[in-house]
Amino acid sequence: MRHIVKPLFRHRMMPLLVVLQVALACAIACNALFLLQQKLVPIVAPDGVGHPDRLIVAWNIASRGAPWPTSRLAQVVAELRAIPGVTSASMAGSWPMETIAQMNGDVVSDGSRVSGDAAVYIGSHLVDTLGLKLVAGRDFSATEEAVAYKNIGINENGSTIITRALADRLFPDGDALGRVVRIGKDADSARRTVVGVVAHLMRNKFGQDDREDIDYSMLFPGIPSNWPMPVFAVRARSAAEVSGALKTMKATLKRELGADMIQGIDPAYEMYGNLRERALAQSKAAVWLLSGVSLIVLLVTVVGVMGLTSYWVQQRTRQIGIRRALGARRASILHDVLLENLLVVGTGMVLGMVMAYAINLWLMRHYELPRLPWIYLPYGATLMLLLGQLAVLGPALRAAAVPPVVATRSV
């Protein structure tokens, strides 16, 4: 060990540069990968919607003057459901992956007083149309669906279906079924009884600050009244029946509501899958950017370490020759070069971790980022050490191949 450490101190420049390179790469790659992981959350999180290629969504429907009465909307939904090839139709106040209208609220569990910020989707037959998977309880009954709200419905009592993630948050002791959720922290806020739990349903706004609660959503049954921007959606039985259903849907909405729409604002029709693609486009662009940067930082560092070590080895060709002549085996030369690299890269890595944390602290102060989880450290360390060894492998093999005879030449 001593014969490896000592020369490092005698020629400080080379090892110092490698330490600096590794430390910088480590600090920047850790933070970039951390940002990347956050951008990945909405992309990899399940949105809960089944068969996105069979769900047609119509939005940007604006009524001229007063909003349409619920009876009228219910009639339109009934007509949409009667379209051949359609298994379910809905009218809702807001829709996943569409942010033109959002309903969010602080919800509190009645017993434990735990609260969470959840998205609320109010609409008819949403479980069927969205293709959600019930994991406990039941879908809304016909009576619940037929509720007549005085207003949008967010501040009215009734029943609700919530996601498993929200159920776990609000009722950590287990069973959420039959429990009561209050919409808002005030004493007089609306109370909703949980009748069902669905596996997943993504909220329709996933900004900087709500990564953890991306799966906190609630469904309220029935048609919101007094709502100026209704969203209609139909689910086709199979992908082949989509185009027919879309055509009839357009015709139906135009015939039923077209005359009362604001002129110049045309309804938008889109497959849910496309809607999702568009909503996630920004996150995906960021993921590409961050992964590209991390990859190039690591590559550039490997190349730099490789260049330095190969010079460092070449410098010591004669010494290696002497050692070989004195009886050192190839394996021990290889071993020495690799160990030396391990020491230098290890030092750089420790420094890099400290720098990564410092940068993260600074970013937390200025950009409201969460803390870098410690789990990044062992992974980052292993990755850097492996890359370091990889970079030094070529020069090390060359060093091991030095024949003992060079020791006798040109002395």
Added chain:
Amino acid sequence: MFGYYVDMALRSLKRSPVLTALMVLAIGLGIGASMTMITVLHVMTSDPLPGRSAMLFTPHLDPLPLDHKHRDDGPDPTDNLTWPDAMALLSAHRAKLQAAMAGGSLLLRPARADLRPFTVSGRYGTAELFALFGIPFEHGQGWSSGDDASRARVIVLGKTLDRKLFGSASGIGQTVRLGDSDFRVIGVTADWRPQPMFYADLSAQSFGDTDQFFLPLSAAVDLKLQINGNQSSWSKNDSGEPMTDAEMTWLQFWVQLDSAAQVQAYHQFLMDYSAQQKVLGRFQRPATEAKLYSLMGWLEHKNLVPTDVRLQLWLALGFLVVCIVNIVALLLAKFLRRSGEISVRRALGARRRDIFLQLGIESATVGVAGGVLGLLIAELGLWSVRRRPDDYAQFAQMDMSMLLGTLALAVVASVLAGLLPAWRACRVQPALQLKTL
């Protein structure tokens, strides 16, 4: 001597093409990434109205009651003015030029049969708006303060909209049907598109389509036309006339002040006005809440640059540092490998500073090549930024100053990176090296 060193540098670089390519690539990537993000930031924080911006100021009052609680995630109600306050500032006429304004989107029903009705966005303003912002006219002119008072149904069209509606002949004297009313065209403006749209409600939209029409604010209020942007009301009872209500903010207000003394005087006037309103019982907060922002100060206050863009800029700069350290390492290895050659030159009488200069020129050559590559990469990066779905993205273009800046940054970075290796190399002991040759 300089030419000779350049020649030597090129020969030396050609001798190890892979290493040279790696160094050029590393500096090119670092420079390209940094310049992409610096350009985006430059575009977003650039002066929207060069030449005039230093004279433009926007006054802000705080008419909110003391118990008003502002939600952190919502827009600030004091960003805009109420109708009574805007009218009071307008009639006080304390600045050289002043105008109140608000944005709106209206349905336009063209007279031409071949055009379907479509929505256009524009601005409702008062008479001095055109002179205040220096909006150039192609035909006709703006309206007078008399038109403001009489709520005249007149309109000034943007060039693009004018062409669309009336073809090559300008539409002066014609009527345009906006919403449910007719407006007489009295002027056509040339293209005028400051970015960001500093004078609009910045919480609504800051980059993007510019105004396609201008019409008198008084007519807009008269006709209760739709307003774009934030309308914050803290009124307990619905007056039925929200636009002229004293408890709803929705108007932007800009003034032209030519000297520091005028700015001082206008700020004092704002505080006096606030104090007077407080005495009258309308305002509850201290008069010192009245503020006067300069144009650039206002943009800074609104902080239009998204967090993501700032983070990406830091990331790109960090990336550049990694690349530079890497080049330091590669150059050091390269220069020290040539210790023998350097020793021969030293033994033949070259001074340390000659060696230093020669090696410095070699690193600068790498820098210039890397800068050119960096420019290409930055153009590629900006192209990908323009394809992003954000509203600022389409304006990410490189201008001349950015172009030169890129090259300068590349050369400075690579010369800096070459300093340490060159210094280390010129300290080589000739005698020691020559013995081992």
